[in-house]
Amino acid sequence: MFTPLCIVIIVIASIYQFSCSVAQCNNHGGFTVDLIHRDSPLSPFYNPSQSPSERLQNAVRRSIIHANRFKSSALSPNTVQSSITVNKGEYHMKIALGTPPVQILALADTGSDLIWTQCNPCYGCYQQRAPLFDPQSSSTYRDLSCSSERCEVLRFRTCSSSDVCQYSYQYDDQSYTNGNLATDTITMESSTCGETVAFPEVVFGCGHNNSGTFEEDGSGVIGLGRGSMSLVSQLGSSIDGKFSYCLVPTSAENQSSKMSFGCDAVVSGEGVVSTPMLFKSTDRLYYLRLEGISVGDCKLEYKSHSPSDDSDENEGNIVIDSGTPLTFLPPEFYPQLESALKAAINQEPVSGHHGSLRLCYRKTTDLVLPNITVHFTGADVVLTPLNTFIDWEDDIVCLAMLPYDDPGLGIFGTFSQVNFLVGYDITNQKLSFKPTDCTKLQ
Structure with missing residues (x-):
């Protein structure tokens, strides 16, 4: 059971104080914060005039836009763009910056490595x-x-007349942020301990010139990716290189998801499966190796037809992401899954326009949707219909998966991760899944 034990740790380090009551775990602390979905009533982005199906339809549209960030062209080392579409992501978290602390609501994104x-x-x-x-x-x-x-880590930087390091980031949609690279104390409130935890001298971008498609309720971005500038990389040994999250279903409107760090982020116990974190064209993203998918007892093995995939088992072929709702499969593999589902489901698909979604069924009392098992290297993750089908309309459900238009690459989105405790162990380079009722981790 996920029950962190809080005791008080006082760290004497100049004028800074590590001020959270946290559990001791291999000499490292743990804490948990709220992760707020943009369509939750707890979020300033919430639109009460939208129906649940309208919110899901908007999530599908955001997925299409968001998925473009992982294309090979966007990840080229010669591109200026960062790999996110700003403030159109799914989850936000509150942090406080500075002394005295000023609260910031920022997009939490595992596909970005800059805090600003x-x-x-x-x-x-x-x-x-x-x-x-x-x-x-x-x-x-x-x-x-x-x-x-x-400063020297930044690929796009300039130097002011007063020798201040100045960063420049441009995003996929041509939005941008420019400013000074700086350090300050970041403070987060633990939802489990009811106290605060402070980290001094965290590097962030202090943006003095920012424009584009940013939304006025957001205050920036918290990068959680693999890059050296991300929050998790900078916290490093203080969180034992671990973080996790547990995403509640969209139907749990008044409950927040949870993101944990340190020993609170350890994923263990019955039902846990783990797979290696791998690399591909960039060290900023979290790649896994997709080996196949099963629909019921029918197993489909994935064999890449992409010339860019040299069948290196140490190279990832699917990104796990916190900012893309839909799951995207390599285009050469998706048709096999769709055919297997049609064979397994006891109804004919409905025709008509359902956004970009390709496989939809009318909800009836006798509609039976099968479980889908995603086979990663060393880990079989069983997805229920909650993870794989969404309510497009009151009487229509659609498969929350699409083919990706970049051969040899896929995206494991947030719908597929709902009601799993997903643990990132950076130190040991592994990612773990544990089936969990995330609504009970409140």
Whole structure:
């Protein structure tokens, strides 16, 4: 049972205090924060005038846009763009920045490696409801110099006349953020302990010129990817290289999902399966190896037809992502899955326009949807219809999977991850799944 034990740890380090009551786990602490879905009543992005099916339809549209970030062209080392479509993601988390702390609601994204927020003075900033972060009001804020190690990690940087490192990020949709690379204290509130945990000298982008498709209720991005600038990489040994999340179904409107760090993020016990984290064209993303999919007892083996996939078993062929609702399968493999589902389901598919979704059925009392097992290397993940079909309309359900238009690559989206405790062990390079009723982790 997921029951963190909280005891008080006081870390004496200059004027900083590690202020959360946390559990001791291999000499590392653990804490848990709320992960808020954009369509939850707990989110400022929530639109009460939309029906549940309308929200799901919008999630499908966001998926199509969002999936473009993982195309080979977007991940080329010669491209300027970061691999996210800003503030159109699915989950947000609250952090506080600076001393005294200023609360920020930012997009939490495993496909990005930069933490940034809008800062005063702002010379070309998008409209934001919350007050902008003022670095001059924080006693712990420090600009980084151009000669600093963190500055040299950036591929796109300039140097001010006062030797301040300046970053520049452009996103897939041509939105951008420019500003100073700096450090400050980040504070998060633990939903399990009811206390706060503070991390000093976290590197982030203090954006003084930001524009594009940003939404006014958001305050920036929290990168959770593999890159050295992401939050999880910077917290490193203080969280024992571990984080996890448990996503509640969209029907659980008044409950937040949970993201855990450190020993709270350990995924263990009955039903856990684990698969290696692998690499492909970038070290920013979390890749897995898809070996096949089963529909009931019918197993479909995945054999890539892409010339870019050299059948190297140490190379990933599917990204696990927190920002894309749908699951996308390699285009040479998806038709096999669709054919197997048609053979297994006791009804004829319905025709008509259902957005981009290709396989839909009318909901009747005798409709039986099969489980789908996704076979990763060393891990068989059993998906129920909750993970694989969504209510497109009141009387229509559709498969929440599509073919991806980049051969040899897929995306394991958030619908497929609902009601799983998903654990990222960066230190041991493995990812774990445990079937879990995430609504009970409140």
